[in-house]
Amino acid sequence: MRTRKLATLLIGAALAAAPTLVAGAAPAGAAGPCGSGYSRIGVYSITKDGTRTGTLEVHYSSGTGKNCALTYGYGAYANTTSWKRVTISRGDGSGSSTDAGRYESYAGPVYVSASGQCIDVAGPCRTM
Template identity: 45%
Template sequence: MRVLSKRMATMGAVLLAASGLFTIGASSASATGPCGSGYTRVGVYNIGSPKAGSIEVFYNSSNGYNCALTYPLNPGERRWMLISIGISIVGAGSDQDNGYYTTYAGPVYTYAKGQCIDLVGGVDNGYGHVYRNLKNVHCG
């Protein structure tokens, strides 16, 4: 009887671990967020009307970098997405990511301590590409 109970307990632990209901510690990606450690979300902007996705903006006050990502309305479907971030100075350049993704485009980064940033996010809504263009946001 004791051997049977021990086997059942072991099998139960294996099944529980395999099901994902029990984890031993969090993964570093989920603990630090999509941009890495030290970033705090400072803005969320809808893309399209009706909403096809959103842009999320993060800031790290210790290093002065902003980070941005584009998320689709329904993650899981492979679709075209775009995210671009740069400081609001003509000719300053930008960091951009675009392609076919299931979860998000990005992260992209720009150093903007004491400056405003420009953002462009885009998502394929099934009928074509829709964009959100933001100028001179998150100044400081």
């Protein structure tokens, strides 16, 4: 499994997700935000006009062949009710799943079955 690209969403302003850090997996048996059996495989910054507004996390379960994604607020958007969105789909655009709304902590989790396939993920954070 690998991520092919990070999609850009245009909602008022162009928001792009750019890679910043790839972190290791959680300890075996630990249940993370996507549930048990998921390992975090990517962490990406979400920026608007050069300012970081959020963090997009991607997780994978080899047991189910599913990917999971979440969007957290960052800085002024962290732990405050603000508009957050996360979308995940297979690289061919099929199987798309989105969660969006005014959340305090995060949008998601959203899932897609994509064992051995590329995926696309996106996740802006902004005030409304």
